[in-house]
Amino acid sequence: MPLPPDLTQFLASVHPYDSLPDAALADLAGQARTLDVAVGDTVFEVGDTVRHLYVVAEGEVEITDGTGVQLSILGTRNSFGERALLRGDAASRTATVQAPARLIAIDADTFFELIDTHAAVARFFDRRRPERGRDKGVATLPVERLMTRDPVACAPDTPIRDAARQMHDRRISSVCICDGDAFRGIVTLRDMTGRVIVGGHAPEAPVAGIMTAAPLTLAPDALVSDVLHLMVERGIGHVPIVAGDRLHGIVTQTDLTRAQAxxxxxxxxxxxxxxxxxxxxxxxxxxxxxxxxxxxxxxxxxxxxxxxxxxxxxxxxxxxxxxxxxxxxxxxxxxxxxxxxxxxxxxxxxxxxxxxxxxxxxxxxxxxxxxxxxxxxxxxxxxxxxxxxxxxxxxxxxxxxxxxxxxxxxxxxxxxxxxxxxxxxxxxxxxxxxxxxxxxxxxxxxxxxxxxxxxxxxxxxAHMIANSLKHQPPLGLLRGLATIRSGEHRNRLDLKMNGVVPVVDLGRVQTLQGRLRPVNTRARLEAAIAAGVLSKSGGADLLDAYDLIATMRLDHQAAQIKAGKAPDNFLDPSDLSDFERSHLRDAFVVVKTMQSAAGSGKGAIG
Missing domain, CATH: 3.30.460.10 (Beta Polymerase, domain 2)
Structure with missing residues (x-):
């Protein structure tokens, strides 16, 4: 079976490697190796450790899930194996050759080096690696990464003078008020000025008399952007980080650089x-x-x-x-x-x-x-x-x-x-x-x-489950992509109604079944996995599928905005690379499979 005569030239025709500089592309071609695989051979199966990213140079490879359900047939220029590599887990799918194949194998170290050193490759694969994404700046970090832990605190009956002395001696602008482990309020330098010096509270009086009771707080899993938004909108400079009624930390304006995010x-x-x-x-x-x-x-x-x-x-x-x-x-x-x-x-x-x-x-x-x-x-x-x-x-x-x-x-x-x-x-x-x-x-x-x-x-x-199945992923015969047939958006995919909404509907049903409080779709799926409403493997697949679809939707809107157009939800699949189309199809298949499981009513779905 002939390999394309110039491996470098072939990889240059495959996205995202087509974005690499000539030297990096030549290095990649030099480090990659080729494999000839016969019909019926398995490249890897569920439970295997995957050590390479594979690119199909010739032939066809079938991808099936853990139950043997076909997810896709991959042809020339399609890649597979990145899922297990990026998640750092054993393979959750099986790759079997359906037509005599020649594969290009890129080892894991080379793959991750590409991601770490080439932004275009990183952006392309980031949508497939929910836990490996690089920090995008302080605004998107969890607040617990930046908060001051174990902030200075005193009891409600502490004299105002003693609380002021703690603030002075430690050079801080606030002190938290806690009754045992329970957070009750906060006193800031502004409170000391306005309520003691100007307001006339006696320095010997309990600090509870000048504290702001039940102030605005955030949970430890909030984002730093949430703190910034709260400070800017409400005109405050101190945000206690509280879970339940227990104080975990505090974020102040001096903890943040306003220029960031x-x-x-x-x-x-x-x-x-x-x-x-x-x-x-x-x-x-x-x-x-x-x-x-x-x-x-x-x-x-x-x-x-x-x-x-x-x-x-x-x-x-x-x-x-x-x-x-x-x-x-x-x-x-x-x-x-x-x-x-x-x-x-x-x-x-x-x-x-x-x-x-x-x-x-x-x-x-x-x-x-x-x-x-x-x-x-x-x-x-x-x-x-x-x-x-x-x-x-x-x-x-x-x-x-x-x-x-x-x-x-x-x-x-x-x-x-x-x-x-x-x-x-x-x-x-x-x-x-x-x-x-x-x-x-x-x-x-x-x-x-x-x-x-x-x-x-x-x-x-049962009625809500049935209602949630009305919006179907856009899959046609042989699980190919089915575009809109007529009208203004003919030959396009509706990434909202046929992509995101089916997952939103599944998340809502799981909220009902598990009596779960989250409203955000991703949070609902995570809570459903934790509660056993969704199986761990099925839930992980559905999260991956949702991440891919939602990311493509935003990428599409961003591209339209950049081109000076009004953003919408209608994507022309011809605008995608073979790799992107393949994985978008895989994501739709996962959603369809999870809908079928939900409709069957057999316990934890997935």
Whole structure:
């Protein structure tokens, strides 16, 4: 079987190696070796240690999963083996030759050296290595990587003078107040100045008298960008890191260099300070450029969408504040919630708005015009900022979605008791609710009650599973890619409705089955694996598939923005390399397989 006469020339025709400088490409060709493999031979199988990345020079290789289900047939210029290499695990798939094959084998050390020294190769393979991604800057780090651990703390009955002495002696700007292991509040230099020197509190009085009780906090798994956004939006300089009621650390302005990761924080700050929706819109108009920057600097898809969603959250809260300034204080407590992609913290460059209002049960008919006006002000402001009115009218401006808590309880109880088509659709939307602004206690009890009731009702769960299977991955005969057949987007793939949404639906069902609290899709999948609702192997495959699809969607939108076009979700598969098409097809097959497992109702899926 003839190998292409010039291995260097052949590799130069295979993406991403076509991006290598001539010298690096020649080195790669010199280090690679070729293998002739007969029909029926196995290159590796489930459980094997994979030591090479393989490129098909000639022939065909079948990839099957652990149950023998065919995932794909790989032809010339397709690669395989990178999955196990990047995850550092034994192979979870089997590669068997279907037609006499000649393979180019690139050993693991050479493969990782390519990733470490060539940015284009790294970017290409980063989407396949969730745990090996390189740091993308301080903004995307977990906050626990930068926080001050074991911050200075004192008891609530500590005299103010003693707390001030600790701050002076240690040259710090705050002290945390803890009752045993329980975090209670914080005292800063500003508190000392305003409440003691100016306010007249006696230095011998307990420090609890001047502390800020229950301050804004973040969890240890928050991102540094979350700290920046909170500081900029709320005008604070200290953020305690708390899990449950236990203090883990603290982040202050002096812990961070403001010059780092201020791209999204700058937008958050501009939105938070805006005096009108028009001024806010000038800031949100920069979101496409931000998305492009975040994608091009190699941030993971869930980080990009979270940062983009933070801006929508800030815009919503600022509009609520502006609404109250115009309309006066709300007559009763209320809570504004987002659903859809904003609720799941998964907004991209294309977003409408989906939201609702939960009102205190003390609300009267006389109060309702106030909330109708508030909803209209906020919804129109969001539309002005590029978060367009929902075509399905799933907004707080619709009286149906601006109701007292008791009515919302009746809604969910009715949908669960009688899961007809409309109930399934509405429940699918409303199970993605996330509080944005107002009294969050109005939702906490409702969420817990609804998850418990839904999980107990097997008929409702079965209907929700069936509803989740309506959006199918775009696979045709022989598991090839099936594009849209007619219309404006003919010959393209809808990476939202046929790519991301099927995984979103699976994640939502698993949330119900496991009574899990997360709303974000990736967090739902991880929680489902931890709870045993998803098997470890099936869950890992589904996470990989979701990461690949979501990343390609963002890459596609970034490319459109860079070309001066409005971003959308419709990808022409001819724009992809053979390698990318192959792995996108594999990802769709994984999603389809997991849908089939969910539909069968056989315990933990996967």
């Amino acid at each position: 201020m791209s999204s924080a700058d937008l958050v700050g501009s939105v938070a300070r805006a005096a009108s929706a028009d001024e806010m819109a000038r800031a949100t108009a920069q979101i496409p450029a931000l998305l492009l920057q975040l994608v091009e600097t190699g941030n993971r898809h869930e980080v990009v969408t979270r940062l983009i969603t933070d801006i929508a959250d800030t815009a919503t809260r600022r509009l609520l504040t502006l609404a109250e300034a115009r309309l006066g204080p709300a007559p009763v407590p209320y809570l504004w919630l987002a659903c859809g992609s904003q609720g799941r913290q998964e907004q991209t460059g294309v977003s409408d708005q989906d939201n609702c209002l939960i009102l205190s049960d003390d609300v009267t008919e006389a109060d309702m015009p106030y909330f109708a006006a508030l909803a209209r002000f906020v919804s129109d402001g969001l539309d002005r900022c590029g978060y367009y009115h929902c075509p399905g009218d799933m907004m707080a401006t619709n009286p149906r979605w601006c109701q007292p808590l008791r009515v919302w309880r009746d809604y969910f109880a009715g949908w669960i008791a009688k899961p007809d088509h409309e109930a399934q659709m509405l429940a699918s939307v409303m199970f993605d609710l996330r509080p944005i602004g107002g009294d969050a206690s109005l939702f906490a009890g409702l969420q817990a009650e609804t998850l418990a009731a839904a999980a107990k009702n097997s008929i409702f769960t």
